[in-house]
Amino acid sequence: MKPKKKQANSVARRKEQQAAQEKRMKRIMWITGASIVVLVLLFVFIRPQGEKTAEDSKDMFNYSTLPVLGNPEAPVKLVEFGDFKCPTCRAFSQSISPEIQKDYIDTGKVAMYFMNFLVISPDGDSNTAALAAQSVFHQNKDEYWKFNKALYDNQQDEATVWATPEFLVDLARKENIKVDYDLLSKDIKDKTYQNEVNEHDTVANKLNVMSTPSLFINGNKVSDQDILNYDSIKSTIDKALAAQNK
Known part of the structure; x- marks a missing residue:
């Protein structure tokens, strides 16, 4: 058993x-x-990061709150992310922006917007210059682009701290920017528009912007390699215009 x-x-x-x-x-x-x-x-x-569509990108731009050059009702919207201490941004401002303005902005085809993206000295005078520009924008929107150009035209070596509150207010006076200079100085020192500068930075990061200047045309990012190639930018604008006319 x-x-x-x-x-x-x-x-x-x-x-x-x-x-x-x-x-x-x-x-x-x-x-x-x-x-x-x-x-x-x-x-x-x-959707994996970095695969945002043009529609996604357009939805991230609150155009009505941004400095605009040209007719806001223009069929093509161009957004530039820039840093006032960035040498390539200065080259873009001096060589590419005037061509875009002549061919497209002055003819009512393109509206150009600006957003701050701090890459050179995010915690230093890149931020100070952005605060000054935002103050001018809120005081007198018509004077913003004049001040924007003046900042780039008077840009100094990126390794030096030059965009101090005193320098920025003196520059506004020298360029006869029509704002209250005492208020400009106060806005810079009190960081009145820091939240707006931070919001611009946040949008840039969400769009995976890595450098300045960076351009978005109707939500489509222009290749960084073409940023100083006007013929390439012109071709992208023309395609955007053609798409609007279909």
Whole structure:
């Protein structure tokens, strides 16, 4: 009888082991299935960073709150992210912006907007210059672009701290920018418009902007390699205009 009992016990253990194995397999299959469902949901509902469409980008620009050069009702909206201490931004301001203005802004085809993106001295005088520009914008919108140009034209070496409150107020006086200079000085020192500068930075980061100047034309980012290539920018603007006319 003992051999039979041992055999019975062995069969019982095998059945227990088989049942446990089946239970483990069911658990693994359930976990695997749940993981697949989660991955599918992530794929469907979450677009990977960096794959924003032009429509996504356009929705991130609150155009009515930004400095604008030209007719806000123009069919093409061009947004420049810039840093007043950035040498390439200065080159863009002096060589590319005038061409865009002559060919497209003055003819009512393009409205150009500006947003601050601090890359040279985010915690220093890049920020101070942006605060000054925002103060001018809020005091006298018609004077903003004159001050914007003056900042770039009087830009100094990026390694030096030059955009101090005193320098910025003196520059506004020298260029006859029609604002209250005492208020300008106060706005800079009190960081009155710091939240706006920070908001510009936040939008830039959400759009994966990595450098200045960066351009968006109707929500489409211009290649950084073409930023000082007017023919390429012109071609992108023309395509945007053609799309609006369809």
